[in-house]
Amino acid sequence: MTIDNLPLLKIVNIVSNVASQRYNANRVIRLLMIGKEYALEHQDQELAAHISYLQEAVEIHSNYFCAFSLLQQNEFYEAWCKLEEVEKGLLFFQSRQKDRPDYWDEFLVSGKYKFIEEHVSRWQELFPYELYLSPGMIYKQNCSICNNVINPRKPCGHNDGEIYNGEFRERLLSDIRYDHIALVNKPANKFCVVFPISEFDEVTNGYNKSMDIYDYSLVKGVISCLTDPFQAWDYSVRKIERDSDYFESIGVGENDSCPCGSEKKYVNCCMNLTITGLRYEVYLNRS
Known part of the structure; x- marks a missing residue:
C-alpha cells in the first residue's frame, strides 16, 4: 500500500515523531475516525486500511504512555495490564508484516516502536x-x-x-x-x-x-530514576555471596528476619552461613 493523501500523510508524520513531540492522542484518533468515515463513504478500501493501521499505532503509544504514568504513581498492576495491551498490539503488527503499508518499516523506526517493544519486555521481567x-x-x-x-x-x-x-x-x-x-x-x-x-x-x-502482597522494589527503583517514557535503560543480573560479617556490618541482628527471605529469625536460619543472592544493576541513558 502506498500513501498519497496529504491530510493522512500529515497524521502519519505526527504519529511517527512521537518521541520528539507529544501529540494529542484523542485529537489524532478523532481525525482518524473522520478520515475512515470519508474513506468508507467513497469506498476507498485502501485508505481505510491505512487508517486502521494508524489507529492501532496510536493505541500502542497511548497505552505505553499510560503504563509509564501508572508506574510513576505506584499503580503497578494497572501498569502491568497496560504493558500487556502494548505487547499484544506489537504482536499484531508483527503478524501482519506481509500486508503492511510500504512506508511502515520507516514509520516503526521513527515512531520508536522497537524501543517500546524492548522496554516493555524489560519492565515485564522486573515484575514479581x-x-x-x-x-x-x-x-x-x-x-x-x-x-x-x-x-x-x-x-x-x-x-x-x-x-x-x-x-x-x-x-x-x-x-x-x-x-x-x-x-x-x-x-x-x-x-x-x-x-x-x-x-x-x-x-x-x-x-x-x-491483597497485593508482591514486592515491587525493582520496578520502583527503575521508575524513580526515569524522567521520560523514551529514556533508554537496561539492566544486568549477577549472583553475589554475603557472609555474616557483611550482614553484621549493615545492622542485621540475631532476632531480625533472615536476609535469605525465609521469615525465620536470623539466628535460627543463616547466621553462620553464606547467603547467595541476586544483584540487579540498572544502566540509564541520560542523553
Whole structure:
C-alpha cells in the first residue's frame, strides 16, 4: 500500500515523531475516525486500511504512555495490564508484516516502536508475578464483520486479521461457560495475575477484596530514576555471596528476619552461613 493523501500523510508524520513531540492522542484518533468515515463513504478500501493501521499505532503509544504514568504513581498492576495491551498490539503488527503499508518499516523506526517493544519486555521481567490463572472455557464464535457463526466446515469468507471496511476481522466470543481454571507460569493472557484474598468480611458475608502482597522494589527503583517514557535503560543480573560479617556490618541482628527471605529469625536460619543472592544493576541513558 502506498500513501498519497496529504491530510493522512500529515497524521502519519505526527504519529511517527512521537518521541520528539507529544501529540494529542484523542485529537489524532478523532481525525482518524473522520478520515475512515470519508474513506468508507467513497469506498476507498485502501485508505481505510491505512487508517486502521494508524489507529492501532496510536493505541500502542497511548497505552505505553499510560503504563509509564501508572508506574510513576505506584499503580503497578494497572501498569502491568497496560504493558500487556502494548505487547499484544506489537504482536499484531508483527503478524501482519506481509500486508503492511510500504512506508511502515520507516514509520516503526521513527515512531520508536522497537524501543517500546524492548522496554516493555524489560519492565515485564522486573515484575514479581510468577503465577497466573488460565481459565478453560466453552464458547461460540462469531465473525466481527458479518456476525455469522464461525464454522470450520462452512467459513463466512472473512479471514482473521484482514481489514474489511476499515475494520480488522476478529472472532467475537459469546455464550461463554467456564469449565476449569489452571495455575500456569507462562500464560497466553498475562492479565490474570494471582492475588490472595483478604480475610472473611462479616459485614458482606464473604471475601470481597484481593491483597497485593508482591514486592515491587525493582520496578520502583527503575521508575524513580526515569524522567521520560523514551529514556533508554537496561539492566544486568549477577549472583553475589554475603557472609555474616557483611550482614553484621549493615545492622542485621540475631532476632531480625533472615536476609535469605525465609521469615525465620536470623539466628535460627543463616547466621553462620553464606547467603547467595541476586544483584540487579540498572544502566540509564541520560542523553
